[in-house]
Amino acid sequence: xxxxxxxxxxxxxxxxxxxxxxxxxxxxxxxxxxxxxxxxxxxxxxxxxxxxxxxxxxxxxxxxxxxxxxxxxxxxxxxxxxxxxxxxxxxxxxxxxxxxxxxxxxxxxxxxxxxxxxxxxxxxxxxxxxxxxxxxxxxxxxxxxxxxxxxxxxxxxxx
Numbered sequence: 001x002x003x004x005x006x007x008x009x010x011x012x013x014x015x016x017x018x019x020x021x022x023x024x025x026x027x028x029x030x031x032x033x034x035x036x037x038x039x040x041x042x043x044x045x046x047x048x049x050x051x052x053x054x055x056x057x058x059x060x061x062x063x064x065x066x067x068x069x070x071x072x073x074x075x076x077x078x079x080x081x082x083x084x085x086x087x088x089x090x091x092x093x094x095x096x097x098x099x100x101x102x103x104x105x106x107x108x109x110x111x112x113x114x115x116x117x118x119x120x121x122x123x124x125x126x127x128x129x130x131x132x133x134x135x136x137x138x139x140x141x142x143x144x145x146x147x148x149x150x151x152x153x154x155x156x157x158x159x
Contacts, residue, residue: 007124008133009034016120018073026112028081029094032058033113033128035074037135037153039064040128044104046093051078064154 009017014034021027032038042060050059056070070078078093090101096108104112110127117126124130136153144152 006133007130008137009122009126009130013120013122014134017116017122017126020120021116024077024081024084025094025097026116028077029109030113030116030131031074031077033131034135035071036068037132037139038068039132039154040106040109042154043128044092044094044106044109047091048082048093049091051082051093053079053082060154064156066152066154068152 018027018031018034021030029043032043033040036058038058038060042062042064045062046058046060050061051057051070052059053075056072056075058068058070058074060066060068081093086095088095088101092101092103094104096102096104113126113128113131117124117130132153139152150156
C-alpha cells in the first residue's frame, strides 16, 4: 500500500489515543474530529442545539453548512460529556475546563490535542489537521464517492 503524502494516525494509534483519554470533554472533542472530520473552528463553535442525539446527527453551521451522521463512538462520547458538562450560561457544546461561558481558543485546542498525542508517544506532533486527515483517509479507504467525501469534510472547492 502506498502511504498518503500527509500525516495521519494508524487505526492502532487512533485506538490507543482514544483509550488514553479519561476527561469526558476532551474525549468528546477528539472523538468528534476523528469520527466526523470536523474543522477545529467548526467544533469550537458547536452549540448543544447542533447535536441531535436521538437521530445521531450533527449540524454544522456557517460557511460549509452540512448535516453529518454520528458514529456510535462519537454519540457515546458526546452523551458522556453532556452528562458531566458543568452548568454554564453558554449554549456552546465545549467551553473551557472550568465551564466558563467562553469558546475554546485555537491555542487551547492545539495544546489539548498535542498533549494527548505526546502522552501516547506518537512519533510526530499531533494536531487537529492530522485527526481530520485520519478521518478523510478512512473515508477514502471505504471508496467513498468524491462528492460525498467533499461534502462530509466540508471541502467547497472540490470537483
